[in-house]
Every structure is written in structure tokens, then in C-alpha cells.
Amino acid sequence: MLFTPGRIGSLELPNRLVRSATAERMADEKGFPKPELEALYTELAQGGVGLIITGHMYVAPSGKCHEEMTGIYSDEHIPALVRLTKTVHKEGGKIAAQINHGGGSSNAETVAEPIAPSSAGEPYFMRSARSMAPGEIEETIQAYAQAARRAKESGFDAVQIHGAHGYLISQFTSPLTNKRNDQWGGNIENRTRFLRRVCQAIREQVGPDYPVFIKFGIIDGLEEGLLPEEGIQIISQFIEMGLDAVEISGGVGYQSTRKGIRKPAEEGYFMPIIEEARPQTDLPILAVGGFRSRHVMERALLSGVADFISLCRPLIREPGLPNLIQSGEREKSTCISANNCWPTKMNTGIACKCPALPEGD
Ligand SMILES: Cc1cc2nc3c(=O)[nH]c(=O)nc-3n(C[C@H](O)[C@H](O)[C@H](O)COP(=O)(O)O)c2cc1C
Ligand code: SF4
Numbered sequence: 017m018l019f020t021p022g023r024i025g026s027l028e029l030p031n032r033l034v035r036s037a038t039a040e041r042m043a044d045e046k047g048f049p050k051p052e053l054e055a056l057y058t059e060l061a062q063g064g065v066g067l068i069i070t071g072h073m074y075v076a077p078s079g080k081c082h083e084e085m086t087g088i089y090s091d092e093h094i095p096a097l098v099r100l101t102k103t104v105h106k107e108g109g110k111i112a113a114q115i116n117h118g119g120g121s122s123n124a125e126t127v128a129e130p131i132a133p134s135s136a137g138e139p140y141f142m143r144s145a146r147s148m149a150p151g152e153i154e155e156t157i158q159a160y161a162q163a164a165r166r167a168k169e170s171g172f173d174a175v176q177i178h179g180a181h182g183y184l185i186s187q188f189t190s191p192l193t194n195k196r197n198d199q200w201g202g203n204i205e206n207r208t209r210f211l212r213r214v215c216q217a218i219r220e221q222v223g224p225d226y227p228v229f230i231k232f233g234i235i236d237g238l239e240e241g242l243l244p245e246e247g248i249q250i251i252s253q254f255i256e257m258g259l260d261a262v263e264i265s266g267g268v269g270y271q272s273t274r275k276g277i278r279k280p281a282e283e284g285y286f287m288p289i290i291e292e293a294r295p296q297t298d299l300p301i302l303a304v305g306g307f308r309s310r311h312v313m314e315r316a317l318l319s320g321v322a323d324f325i326s327l328c329r330p331l332i333r334e335p336g337l338p339n340l341i342q343s344g345e346r347e348k349s350t351c352i353s354a355n356n357c358w359p360t361k362m363n364t365g366i367a368c369k370c371p372a373l374p375e376g377d
Contacts, residue, residue: 017317018310019342022066022324024300025227025260027174029110029324031066032317033338036263036304036326037114037176037231039071039085041358042365047074047087048096052365054103056335061109063336066324068109069231070100072116072178075163076156079117079184080126083362088115088163094170101171112174113167114231117156119184120145120193133188133210134195140182140238140268141193153200153210156184161217168222174260175222177214180233182268185211189233189250192241204246208253215257229261230254231304234289237267244289252296263302263326264290273328277306277353284312287321294321302326309348310341332357333368 019031042053060068073088074080080087087093097113104111120132120141131152132145148156164175179185187193188210194201200209218228232254234247247266254262265272266286274285286305294301303322307313308330316322330337330349340346356369 017314018325022300024067024174024229026225027067027110027227027260029066031064031338032324033065033313034263034302034324034326035060035065035068035331036328037069037071037178038328038332038366039082040366041071041082041084043084043086045083047080047085047089047093049086049100053086054100056365057100057104057109057111058107059335060331061104061107063331063334064338064342065327065331066110066338067173068104068111069114069176069326070111072114072183073163075115075117076159078127078131079119079122079156079159081116081118081122081183083123083125084365085126088113088166089159091166094166097166097170097172101173105171110173112176112227112229113163113170113172114176114178115160115163115167116178117159117184119187121182121187132184133193133201136193136195147196150198150200157210157213157217160214161221164218164228165221168226174227174229175218176263177211177218177228177230179211180231180265181272182233182236185214186233186236186242186268189246190236190242192236192238204249208250211250212253212257215259219258224258227260228258229263230259231263231265233266233268233272234264234286234293235266237271241268244292247289248293248296251293254297254299259299261300261302261323262297263304264293265304272305273355274306275353275355277308280309280312282306283308284316287316291321300324304328306353308351311347329353329355329357332366333370
């Protein structure tokens with residue numbers, strides 16, 4: 017099942033394995049990708065994954081989450097992005113651009129005064145953020161749309177909107193960070209207005225047939241945050257919003273990237289809630305979060321709950337894992353989920369720094 021073809025809108029994919037968006041930290045201070053990123057995408061494409069989703073790319077300078085993030089906020093980025101997509105296509109791979117705005121979740125090194133739906137601070141954000149003026153909301157919607165247009169012009173096979181992990185779209189949908197009492201806040205319809213408008217503005221730029229999908233945070237996992245039933249209700253509206261698929265994730269920060277996945281029973285940690293969401297949409301579902309073993313991935317597909325399996329850390333550890341699984345050389349990723357992949361120094365990029373598993377583990 018893992019190695020049967022699949023489809024996201026008009027995009028045909030050779031198998032059901034996806035490289036989940038992974039911030040590579042391989043761009044310069046203006047967001048232009050460094051040669052290391054091209055080399056990484058070459059390795060991933062050669063490794064047999066059906067679709068590569070880029071690390072999140074910032075749609076406006078005000079949305080740059082952290083240093084070394086890739087940018088897609090200006091037409092000047094297009095030539096460098098074209099080089100990336102050509103590299104992947106030359107290897108026979110497919111690549112989607114993940115587009116994002118950090119809102120209140122950005123580092124002091126990258127954004128002096130973060131903006132968010134409402135002024136908020138800890139514990140949701142690391143520092144205080146300023147409430148967005150209505151004009152800024154409109155400008156930011158257009159920034160997403162222009163970023164999607166640039167992705168299409170750069171040769172990306174699809175666009176993925178980042179609507180998870182506590183960034184701007186999640187900040188609008190979550191009642192914890194959206195305390196607005198205008199048309200952008202309050203009831204669930206108002207809290208999803210920003211996302212609906214982003215989807216509509218993107219469609220106006222890329223046309224009806226270009227594949228556009230979302231990574232959606234179905235829960236916040238925080239007290240007074242987005243409830244699972246609300247998350248499922250939002251997912252049920254994605255066809256109407258013109259989306260072609262949904263990757264279901266959840267949590268803010270490290271809750272989305274759970275540590276210590278060592279047993280099959282700990283894998284696929286969003287599957288119980290994805291199962292609840294399944295009857296509410298006919299869109300293809302990408303399941304993400306802790307998949308490590310071939311049999312657990314196969315089970316998720318065969319049950320009909322998921323259509324694709326998205327992997328992040330297993331492909332940091334071994335970009336060639338899909339081919340190893342297909343050839344029967346590997347039944348399970350050797351990633352130990354201790355989360356030592358994020359760089360601690362500049363100019364080092366993501367890298368696997370966990371020790372190897374002891375023999376026989
Ligand atoms: C180093 C690192 C960078 C990540 N960057 C992103 C990102 O840019 N966009 C995103 O949606 N998720 C990002 N994630 C989350 C992963 O895509 C994924 O949802 C999560 O790690 C769970 O999947 P896994 O168990 O296969 O790692 C990142 C995770 C890690 C470890
Ligand atoms: S650093 Fe650890 S968690 Fe990250 S990919 Fe390597 S083994 Fe997995």
C-alpha cells in the first residue's frame with residue numbers, strides 16, 4: 017500500500033510517503049536558500065519519497081519565525097526557488113512549498129515587534145505581540161496569496177498553507193490567542209475567516225487546478241485552546257474552501273513533535289483524532305506525527321483513515337529511508353525521537369545528532 021500511487025488534487029504522486037515540512041535553517045539573512053538546501057533536496061528526491069514539502073517559508077518579513085528561514089516574500093526569491101524545484105524534478109521528485117507567517121511566534125532576532133490577532137504574551141508566545149490592525153490583516157492575506165503565486169511561478173508542484181503549530185493561522189483559529197471582537201474573532205466562523213480569506217486569495221492567484229493543501233492543527237493541546245470538535249468542524253469546511261488535501265497535526269511547539277517514540281504503540285500519535293475527523297471530509301488525509309514502522313504506516317493506510325504518511329524526523333536521520341523500506345532492507349526508522357535535530361549554532365542547518373540506537377533495540 018505504501019508504494020502505490022496517490023493524488024493531491026491534480027498532482028499525481030508515485031507513492032504514499034511524504035516528507036513533512038521541516039525547517040532546514042539553510043537560508044541567508046534575506047531568506048535566499050544556500051547550496052546546502054539544494055543538496056538536501058537532491059538526497060531526499062533520490063531517496064524515493066513521493067512528495068517533498070519544504071520547510072516553512074515566510075510570506076512577509078513580519079512573519080519570519082527564526083533565523084535562517086527560507087523566504088518567499090519577494091519576486092527576487094523566484095530565481096533561487098526555481099533552482100530548487102529544477103533540482104528535485106531532475107531527480108524525478110515532486111516538491112510542494114510550505115508557506116507561513118509566524119505572527120506572535122517569531123524570535124527577537126528576526127522580528128522586532130511581532131503581530132498577532134490579539135495582543136498576547138506568555139505562556140502562548142515567548143514575548144508580547146501587538147494586535148493586528150484590520151489593514152494589516154488584509155495585507156497579510158495578500159502576502160500569503162503572492163507567496164503562493166511565486167511558488168507556482170517557481171515550479172513547485174503544490175502549495176501547502178501552514179495552519180498548525182501555533183503560527184498565525186492557528187493564532188486566528190484558537191480562542192486562546194484570538195480575543196478579537198470584530199469580524200476576525202469570537203465565534204468559530206469569525207475565527208476561521210482569516211483562513212477562508214487566505215484560501216480564497218490564493219485561489220485567485222493560482223487558479224482552480226493548481227494543488228493547494230493545508231497542514232492543520234486540529235487541537236492546541238492547551239487549556240482554553242482549540243477544542244477537538246472545533247478542529248474537526250473546521251476540517252469539514254476545507255472542500256468548500258477550495259483545498260485539495262489536509263495534513264492533520266496538532267499542538268503548539270514541541271507538542272507537535274513528540275519525544276521518545278520507541279514502541280509501535282507510541283507511533284502515529286494523532287491517529288485517534290484523525291480517525292474522528294475522517295468521516296467529516298472526503299479530502300485526502302496526510303497523517304503525521306511519530307510514524308516509524310512500516311507496519312504501523314501500512315495499517316494507517318489500509319484502515320482508510322489516512323491516504324498518505326508524512327515523515328519528518330525519520331527523513332532527517334535518513335533521507336533515503338523510503339527506498340530502504342521499499343527494498344525490504346529496513347522495517348523501521350532508527351530515529352529515537354530525542355529531538356536533537358534543531359541546530360544550536362548558526363550555519364549548521366538541521367542535522368541528526370542523536371546517538372545511534374544500541375544494537376537490538
Ligand atoms: C527540526 C524540525 C523542523 C520542523 N519544521 C517544521 C516546519 O517548517 N513546518 C511544519 O509544519 N512542521 C515542522 N516540523 C514538524 C514536523 O513536520 C512534524 O509535524 C513533526 O516533527 C512530527 O513528525 P515526525 O514524528 O515524523 O517527526 C519540524 C520538526 C522538526 C523536528
Ligand atoms: S536528531 Fe534524534 S530525533 Fe532528530 S532525526 Fe536524529 S535520531 Fe531522530
